[in-house]
Amino acid sequence: MFKPRLYIFLAVLVLVLAFTVTGCSSSKEPARQDEKVIKIGFIGPISGDMKTFGESARNAFNLAVEQSGGKVGDYSIETIILDDRNDAAVAADVATRLIAEDKVQAIVGSLTHRTTFPISQIANGNKVVMVAGAATNPAVTLENGVRKDFVFRACYIDPLQGAIAARFASNNLKAKTAAVLYNKEDSYYNTGLAASFKDTFIKSGGNVLAFESYLQNDVDFSEKLNNIARLKPDILYLPDLHQKAGLIAKQAREKKINAIFIGGDGWDSTEYESAMEGGYFTNHFSASDPRPEVKKWVEDYRSRYGSAPDARSTLYYDATNLLLNAIKVSNSDDPAVIKDALQATRDFPAVSGKISFSADGNPIKPAAVMQVKEGKQVYVTTMTP
Incomplete structure (x- = not known):
């Protein structure tokens, strides 16, 4: 037979578990x-x-x-x-x-x-x-x-940072041509950034040579990158998370694509694929901002x-x-x-x-623009909408 103390212990234990x-x-x-x-x-x-x-x-x-x-x-x-x-x-x-x-x-x-x-x-x-x-x-x-x-x-919102990335590419990097490669199954983040980058880059006087897409689980981007390599764009916009962007960047460099890579806040990380070195991305904040x-x-x-x-x-x-x-x-x-x-x-x-x-x-x-340098993100500038 259970003793009263055991009943009390079990009751307390149940309350603690419920709270946790x-x-x-x-x-x-x-x-x-x-x-x-x-x-x-x-x-x-x-x-x-x-x-x-x-x-x-x-x-x-x-x-x-x-x-x-x-x-x-x-x-x-x-x-x-x-x-x-x-x-x-x-x-x-x-x-x-x-x-x-x-x-x-x-x-x-x-x-x-x-x-x-x-x-x-x-x-x-x-x-x-x-x-x-x-x-x-x-x-x-x-x-x-x-x-x-x-x-x-x-x-x-997503369209704002896509637009700021395009303005940075056009105004700061003086880019004239760009290609976009994005995950079309991500109907929110990837597609939103890709569309706003394309629209703003064109309005800024640039030319989008390729607007290519891939599927969520794709790991081989050869077909898309071969086409982009032939076009030789100044910019390759990769609005995916840093893991996928890094994989694409590595394959792009293997195909001798020398474009500057640009991404969105999905690139925010403490680790970067070496092929992303020199790339830029938009972010909400930088701890190095002097304000x-x-x-x-x-x-x-x-x-x-x-x-x-x-x-x-x-x-x-x-x-x-x-x-x-x-x-x-x-x-x-x-x-x-x-x-x-x-x-x-x-x-x-x-x-x-x-x-x-x-x-x-x-x-x-405004939004911060960061650059990948020596495997770390470095503050570059802040841009207003």
């Missing part, structure tokens, strides 16, 4: 009855295939709240942190929980389009303010072309966590501060009022650049 599975934590004790509190939820991939980025995003969110002193306007901040594991179904579940059970007024997150899109639908449908961190797909703030009024983001906001952010993050912040953590930091600023300006816990304050934001001094919001809830801000 949800990945939930709160920044403060339950509020006093007379205390005005605003609840803010964090959603990010704290586990799973994007765990490293999710952990740094959580660090950035926590640091922004800490730096506010845990209070904004007349309201004390209570945070609830949940893990979406970079899974769309999990993201939908945790967003529903934050709104239905935790009664949050606002949400910061998530990291990828896969998870951010369902969160945006749920948040907007329930009239809860949401500021996305790093999801660049235009559909996050739009539903069939119609604005999701309660949804904003801190990162620029005071960047220097302070890098110092604060390094002091708190012992390492330099990455682009994704920077975007979560900006997203959190944009939200906190809107709460402060409105001095309200009403999501509708906070939403209006966010929409009215002009020239907010974010780490990734001064931010104003477009009518679609997207930030109007």
